[in-house]
Amino acid sequence: MKRLTLRDQKTLHYTLSPFHKPTLTVSPGESVVVETEDAFSGQIRKPGDRRDTEKIPWGNPQSGPIYVEGANRGDALLVDIVKIEPTIGQGATRIPPLGYYPGLSTLPLAKVLGVELPHGSRICPIKDGKVYFSEKLALPYEPMVGTIGTAPEIEAITSVLPGPHGGNMDFADICPGARVYLPANAPGALLYIGDAHAAQGDAEISGTAIEMPAEITIKIDLVKGKRLRWPRIELADYIVTTSTTGAGRTLEDATRSAFFEMILWLEEEYGMDRWEAYQLCTQVARVRMGNIWSISTKFPKKYL
Amino acid sequence: MKRLTLRDQKTLHYTLSPFHKPTLTVSPGESVVVETEDAFSGQIRKPGDRRDTEKIPWGNPQSGPIYVEGANRGDALLVDIVKIEPTIGQGATRIPPLGYYPGLSTLPLAKVLGVELPHGSRICPIKDGKVYFSEKLALPYEPMVGTIGTAPEIEAITSVLPGPHGGNMDFADICPGARVYLPANAPGALLYIGDAHAAQGDAEISGTAIEMPAEITIKIDLVKGKRLRWPRIELADYIVTTSTTGAGRTLEDATRSAFFEMILWLEEEYGMDRWEAYQLCTQVARVRMGNIWSISTKFPKKYL
Amino acid sequence: MKRLTLRDQKTLHYTLSPFHKPTLTVSPGESVVVETEDAFSGQIRKPGDRRDTEKIPWGNPQSGPIYVEGANRGDALLVDIVKIEPTIGQGATRIPPLGYYPGLSTLPLAKVLGVELPHGSRICPIKDGKVYFSEKLALPYEPMVGTIGTAPEIEAITSVLPGPHGGNMDFADICPGARVYLPANAPGALLYIGDAHAAQGDAEISGTAIEMPAEITIKIDLVKGKRLRWPRIELADYIVTTSTTGAGRTLEDATRSAFFEMILWLEEEYGMDRWEAYQLCTQVARVRMGNIWSISTKFPKKYL
């Protein structure tokens, strides 16, 4: 199996971009083990550690891009999440400054209020299928991929934000067993991956899950001619559409967007009438938030 | 056990209001069977039926208010949902006009576009623990209470909207076994209930679940001196806080609001440090949408 | 000219509601001088004064309702703002607690942060066409009506919020010379008015303008059979449509809503093609925010 180590990778990336040189090339159908750094760029490794933003002003470094042979704009990648393993036996979390707070970010309220939150650095050992939030509290190890996406066609998008290209969606459903469909927008599709979490709640309200460096095993396939507006996911029991907030898309709009994508999917691939699909989704669909910027709609496979 | 039938009720209510006369009085600890009409005011009973908005311009009629002895502003009601049974062996759903569409309502886009959606009236028989979405497709009967709330102190709020007083929250988690805490804002608290659903997906995207007239069995308790900003729910496995959208609260704000309520709850009643609670919620909380206006945060009881 | 004094009024109202008894009845075409209290219920009259929310938990008291003979659901009131005069030669402003902060209200962020803002009580003398923000800084006296609206049909809506019925819209354009169209939803329309401001900036960002008790002279007319979805305003140079935020209407949606209302108005009453109106609005319309919940679209009369 091919491997993309941090050593091979040399430079991690803070944008999903068509301008970075591939660090690995694969053929459709190949499996790869990708080594990824944690979202703190490895700066929080022991109690008391803090982010050094002078040294690294950005967050959420990505491995890749991986060039997929034969992929072109208008195709889709299908990425199977096979396995996610911690590489240093621990994860970490913290409380970001108020200015960072999702929704208040770039909003100088924090500066006006002059409030400082506790730093809250917390190292969480991982062993025997458990993540130790504290000495007393063990959570189940439920690993997931926080950030996965392809290069946009002409943009380079910060790895902190999600969008139609994927990116920092933080869906806990992107875990071993999940199949992720991503739009290809550039030659080779240029897959980025990183930001593994040992555990994460819906909405990731503080903005930092239990972040860990990891080895992520994926299998990469190519679906020629499949044009996607947004990433899709297939789980054991659900098909899933996604959307994200952004200029012109509030969380309300993103929710509707994910539903409309589902309705069109049910019509196009499963032969359901769109209005019947609309009515059926109203009764059986589940909604799951990734972080506060991303949302997904889940339709139970048993009704397909 | 006391009963509040539609016959007793005489007039159903389209607002949650301190101005309606109680139709029943209970002592704390009493159980009641409340008969409720469906959200269409019973106007859709056979295929082809349509809402007659000349006759009844409002939606979502409520039974009650039930006066709870001893309740006053600053107390909380605790309502146990015991049982929800269909009264006519069927439910109904439809596709509301575009103008109604959540988020576009009162927004004359529909009028500008001149679009008309199919009516989509659909009668769904309920039997043997199944709801028949169609002849071919049976869904599990998973009944829930769409609307439950208390009278605001001085306002009369349309039964179509949710708010800090409860109302049309459409949480599928408000099902048999759930314990719902509601703020008391007026003497007797004045409990309203209605809008039973035989099944409903998260976000209730079309705005109409499988709506049914029902008999709802509840047990009503009083928690003196418990002041609530928003309704709370206790489930077998979770404690749940809620919030809703409204002027000054986008869906992003409502999500944060529900989380902050949870953090304060964990601090006040379970002795957790608020910042530790904030960090722990980030790893283990679940978010569940009711309709597109309401959202809940769920914290697993096993970590209390 | 008829007068409605605070003494006549006896009890001020904190909701716009069909349930309050009229304090004055007028015939269409009559002018009235209405005495109004300030938004602090008169509790801030000298430096150091604070709101006593134990005594009066609500804000923004209203005079009225005024019963307009012949008005019924489906008609419109036309209210000319003739004159606004301070009654005690001063106004007042303050900084509300963070919990109040528009958009954070009912959001317990403030409680989590434990932040307290300065109280900021400020008495502003008004004389010779000036409002003294401080001894050194005189602003022009530019009086306006913060809250004006009619009773909803079955709801009683807090006087703090705006909505399709009018209410706390805080449009600085509702000043002497403005003609305000309001929907009638109940017999007699039941007009409420209050919350005069000696000066106010767009968005009223702290939530409190220079609030003053005032005598407001209005002329009340009735337009039979004119059904309105939202209030409209006519100024010397503009026709104006309005909208507000609320559950299902973000500020983005409210902005679009006001534009679509304008486009339909231009089509229905001025014979413009709706798509041409849409294109022309894109080039010449102005947008003005009232408070952070309300927004208006202004079309220049010279292009009618």
Next chain:
Amino acid sequence: MKRLTLRDQKTLHYTLSPFHKPTLTVSPGESVVVETEDAFSGQIRKPGDRRDTEKIPWGNPQSGPIYVEGANRGDALLVDIVKIEPTIGQGATRIPPLGYYPGLSTLPLAKVLGVELPHGSRICPIKDGKVYFSEKLALPYEPMVGTIGTAPEIEAITSVLPGPHGGNMDFADICPGARVYLPANAPGALLYIGDAHAAQGDAEISGTAIEMPAEITIKIDLVKGKRLRWPRIELADYIVTTSTTGAGRTLEDATRSAFFEMILWLEEEYGMDRWEAYQLCTQVARVRMGNIWSISTKFPKKYL
């Protein structure tokens, strides 16, 4: 005076990016005439013309980047808008497809509804200080720069969206006489400019103003060590702060953000106490929307 013609420019850019090679280099203090294409990439020049998105899938082409000697991350550019002249004596507007509609974009509602809007291509001759919306309707020629911004540090951002780096803000106030402050994020700052409008209303509701190819005369200065979170503008009578919507910033948040920036500006450069500034802004500030993604707060200079 230096000139940057479309011929010199060779390739127009559809992102604001640090990866494009400068097409001109200037010293601080120099003036430049920049030739810009219209937002349709010149594809709509006569009645009936349509956008050919096969040929050019992106919108809003930019001239530049202009390298400013001595500029570095942490400095600010000061760009004086001197003159804006149409180069072909006409502008054009149209109605974009529903899918494009701001707020519904990337939201497949249009596809679900199957609605098609009229194309609405309209050529508008410009002469003698007038823009001819139609043969009968002449609007004043009020030219403005729709898009101006600097390269982000590591991102390449579509020229269609605005952000902290500037970009497609569509503020009608960016007209001759305006002084625009932009953050420098990269060596040389890399200024992009384009998207001139002959006229535009607030919110640019259809998404297309009267778009024209133009010659824009600017003077470029450098303010060393001036760190900006967002662009600022100085007008004859106002100082102006700006913000934009985006993931985590609804229009409500963006409005507050622009106000908080203003309050901090008043404190830092004009010695006002921040809470007094907050109170004064509440009374005297104006808010002006650019397009539906961008908003500005204006403080009258007379109160400085």
